[in-house]
Amino acid sequence: xxxxxxxxxxxxxxxxxxxxxxxxxxxxxxxxxxxxxxxxxxxxxxxxxxxxxxxxxxxxxxxxxxxxxxxxxxxxxxxxxxxxxxxxxxxxxxxxxxxxxxxxxxxxxxxxxxxxxxxxxxxxxxxxxxxxxxxxxxx
Numbered sequence: 060x061x062x063x064x065x066x067x068x069x070x071x072x073x074x075x076x077x078x079x080x081x082x083x084x085x086x087x088x089x090x091x092x093x094x095x096x097x098x099x100x101x102x103x104x105x106x107x108x109x110x111x112x113x114x115x116x117x118x119x120x121x122x123x124x125x126x127x128x129x130x131x132x133x134x135x136x137x138x139x140x141x142x143x144x145x146x147x148x149x150x151x152x153x154x155x156x157x158x159x160x161x162x163x164x165x166x167x168x169x170x171x172x173x174x175x176x177x178x179x180x181x182x183x184x185x186x187x188x189x190x191x192x193x194x195x196x197x198x
Contacts, residue, residue: 063149065122068173069099072118072147075171075178076101080116097137098147114142115189118171122149127159134168143184147171155181 069087076082082101090096098120106112119134134146146163148155150172155163160182163170169184 062122062152065098065120068120068122068147068149071173071176071178072099072120072171073101076103076116076118079178079180082116095133095136097141100141114186115140116143116145116184117141118145118147120147120173122152124148124153124155124159127162131163131166131168135166138167138187139190141189142186143169144187145169145171145180145184147173147178150174150179 073085073087076085076099080101080103082103085099085101087099088096089100097117099118101116101118103114103116104112105114117134117137119130119137121130124130131146134144137144144167146168147170151174153172155170155172160170163182167185167187170181172179172181
């Protein structure tokens with residue numbers, strides 16, 4: 060089996076954020092010059108009746124686990140504007156090891172394995188409080 064290209068995984072992550080996470084808005088490759096480009100970003104309503112609270116969820120997608128520390132650091136960097144940060148890898152060719160899971164948990168980054176047709180959340184991303192001075196447009 061041939062390795063998949065990173066961009067071919069984006070639609071699977073997009074569908075996961077919509078169907079499994081409940082995001083009402085999901086986009087691919089959004090960013091700014093100073094913050095970089097997020098692979099997949101979603102917005103989820105967490106408000107109660109008559110409120111409009113929401114969470115911003117970002118997913119950095121990679122095809123392998125090589126240089127894991129750098130990849131998880133890049134993902135964590137998006138916490139300046141996101142409430143939840145995930146690192147997703149191609150699950151057809153990679154399996155998170157215990158040390159990957161421990162490192163991600165320590166840094167408060169969630170992990171997702173991308174399968175052939177769907178995604179599996181390995182570790183849930185805890186809620187983070189992003190910097191108020193950073194806005195991120197999905198328009």
